[in-house]
Amino acid sequence: MTLFIQQLFNGLALGGVYCLAAIGLTLVFGVLRIPNLAHGALYMLGAYITYFFLTTVGVPYIAAIGIAAIMLFVVGVGLERLVFHPLRNSPHTHHMIAAVGAMFFFQALAQAIWGADFRRMDTPITGELRILGAEISAQRIVIIVTAVIVLALLAWFIKRSIHGQTIEAIEQDRVGASLVGINPSMVAMLTLGLSALLATIAAGLVAPINLLSPTMGDALNLKVFAIIILGGLGSLPGAIVGGFALAIAETMTATYISSAVGETVAFVVLVAVLAIKPNGLFTKAVQR
Amino acid sequence: MLTLDNVSAGYDATDVLHGVSITARPGELTVILGANGSGKTTLFKTISGLMRVRAGSIAYEGRQLHRARPNAIVKAGIAHCPEGRHLFGKMSVEKNLRLGSYPHRNSSRTEEIYAEVLDLFPILKEKSKQPAGSLSGGQQQMVAIGRALMSDPSLLILDEPSMGLAPIVVEQVLESVAQINRNGIGVLLSEQNAKASLAIAHRGYVLAEGRIVLADDASRLLNNPEVQAAYLGL
Numbered sequence: 001m002t003l004f005i006q007q008l009f010n011g012l013a014l015g016g017v018y019c020l021a022a023i024g025l026t027l028v029f030g031v032l033r034i035p036n037l038a039h040g041a042l043y044m045l046g047a048y049i050t051y052f053f054l055t056t057v058g059v060p061y062i063a064a065i066g067i068a069a070i071m072l073f074v075v076g077v078g079l080e081r082l083v084f085h086p087l088r089n090s091p092h093t094h095h096m097i098a099a100v101g102a103m104f105f106f107q108a109l110a111q112a113i114w115g116a117d118f119r120r121m122d123t124p125i126t127g128e129l130r131i132l133g134a135e136i137s138a139q140r141i142v143i144i145v146t147a148v149i150v151l152a153l154l155a156w157f158i159k160r161s162i163h164g165q166t167i168e169a170i171e172q173d174r175v176g177a178s179l180v181g182i183n184p185s186m187v188a189m190l191t192l193g194l195s196a197l198l199a200t201i202a203a204g205l206v207a208p209i210n211l212l213s214p215t216m217g218d219a220l221n222l223k224v225f226a227i228i229i230l231g232g233l234g235s236l237p238g239a240i241v242g243g244f245a246l247a248i249a250e251t252m253t254a255t256y257i258s259s260a261v262g263e264t265v266a267f268v269v270l271v272a273v274l275a276i277k278p279n280g281l282f283t284k285a286v287q288r
Numbered sequence: 289m290l291t292l293d294n295v296s297a298g299y300d301a302t303d304v305l306h307g308v309s310i311t312a313r314p315g316e317l318t319v320i321l322g323a324n325g326s327g328k329t330t331l332f333k334t335i336s337g338l339m340r341v342r343a344g345s346i347a348y349e350g351r352q353l354h355r356a357r358p359n360a361i362v363k364a365g366i367a368h369c370p371e372g373r374h375l376f377g378k379m380s381v382e383k384n385l386r387l388g389s390y391p392h393r394n395s396s397r398t399e400e401i402y403a404e405v406l407d408l409f410p411i412l413k414e415k416s417k418q419p420a421g422s423l424s425g426g427q428q429q430m431v432a433i434g435r436a437l438m439s440d441p442s443l444l445i446l447d448e449p450s451m452g453l454a455p456i457v458v459e460q461v462l463e464s465v466a467q468i469n470r471n472g473i474g475v476l477l478s479e480q481n482a483k484a485s486l487a488i489a490h491r492g493y494v495l496a497e498g499r500i501v502l503a504d505d506a507s508r509l510l511n512n513p514e515v516q517a518a519y520l521g522l
Contacts, residue, residue: 162390165387169376169379169387172377176375176376177376178359179336179338179374180388180438180439181439183357183359
């Protein structure tokens with residue numbers, strides 16, 4: 001039972017990270033209608049910039065994540081302006097090729113600055129908490145709490161604030177949104193910036209547990225794509241439920257079956273969902 | 289005053305509008321008559337900036353608008369309530385209406401206009417928390433017109449507001465269009481229902497195959513034998 005509770009918290013922490021990364025990707029899909037294959041690379045860059053501010057500059061941990069998140073917001077806006085915006089009227093394959101190009105660019109950039117070797121970001125938050133007899137590391141509690149706060153703020157932003165509502169408006173009806181005076185280019189920039197910001201928070205939170213490397217985004221990329229397909233492309237509740245469900249399934253399988261199988265759970269579930277309910281679990285009908 | 293001078297526009301390689309010139313005078317109700325495929329929707333999309341002007345010019349209250357984007361055109365005072373409504377189906381009626389005020393989102397007039405819209409369509413008060421997509425066709429049309437009014441326009445463009453509605457609802461919708469016009473907002477209306485729309489209009493144009501073939505006062509168009517034969521079924 002202690003092991004189970006331990007692993008449940010591990011799953012929740014991992015789920016928080018997956019959610020933050022997946023929500024950005026699903027928002028970008030909803031607004032720009034493209035799968036942003038460079039998403040994992042933005043996550044990786046966010047981790048390195050957090051690492052830079054924490055270890056090289058020496059700012060406090062949460063501040064380092066905050067600075068990195070703001071910088072990545074700007075990178076996301078730049079990616080939209082320089083790469084996706086010029087391609088807005090071209091076929092979808094062009095976007096995907098451009099996104100893969102951006103991914104390689106970011107990986108090469110990280111490698112040029114920080115080298116190809118794995119880097120370790122030391123846990124700034126130490127100690128453990130006893131919950132129901134299980135020892136839970138404080139870092140994991142920080143991840144869970146931060147993820148919940150960020151998700152709540154995001155929900156408020158999208159549902160209540162006028163700028164957040166423009167994201168939903170574009171998702172639901174692009175023509176209608178243009179006619180009420182919303183500028184789709186501005187919303188596209190905002191959305192990509194937001195997705196990079198959220199990915200950075202995820203990366204900064206999980207970096208002390210995992211190692212940093214220029215290709216660390218690749219595995220995450222595959223998983224967040226699995227999550228948003230699972231939850232239904234463009235669906236926010238789908239990304240949240242999908243993120244936690246996948247993380248818990250992964251942790252439990254790794255604990256009770258084998259860690260090698262744990263890594264494959266995402267794709268077993270993905271194949272099963274695509275076979276049974278190809279539109280995802282949280283969509284009622286095909287949207288375009 | 290809205291003035292289109294020799295405007296051409298279209299899709300891909302083909303022009304749909306061929307040198308269309310019309311004027312909509314301030315505060316007047318101008319109706320565009322024409323069969324399906326005559327170019328009414330293209331004309332309206334071109335005015336509101338959803339489609340590009342290929343030749344000619346559009347001016348509104350002295351400003352050149354033929355290169356402007358839709359968001360600038362709404363700000364200039366032209367609101368377009370499109371064919372097919374294009375509501376935000378999963379959002380509540382109230383959110384749909386309030387997003388209509390996006391161009392002037394910090395204006396103090398918003399609440400005043402919101403109250404006016406609910407006065408015009410009282411049923412929307414009851415439905416304000418429901419998703420717009422769950423409403424009946426007539427009610428959705430009211431939301432679409434209301435959302436366009438929320439931008440505080442001086443000219444409202446209505447593309448076939450009665451399309452697909454039951455005859456009794458058509459009457460209500462056209463009555464509210466006349467009411468909006470009586471409140472001082474200029475209206476540019478396209479309609480299949482020529483008789484009913486000419487009855488509330490000041491001026492009318494007949495569009496055929498992307499060209500203006502007739503332009504006259506509404507009352508004279510009503511009695512014009514060509515119009516009667518083609519659109520009034522007399």
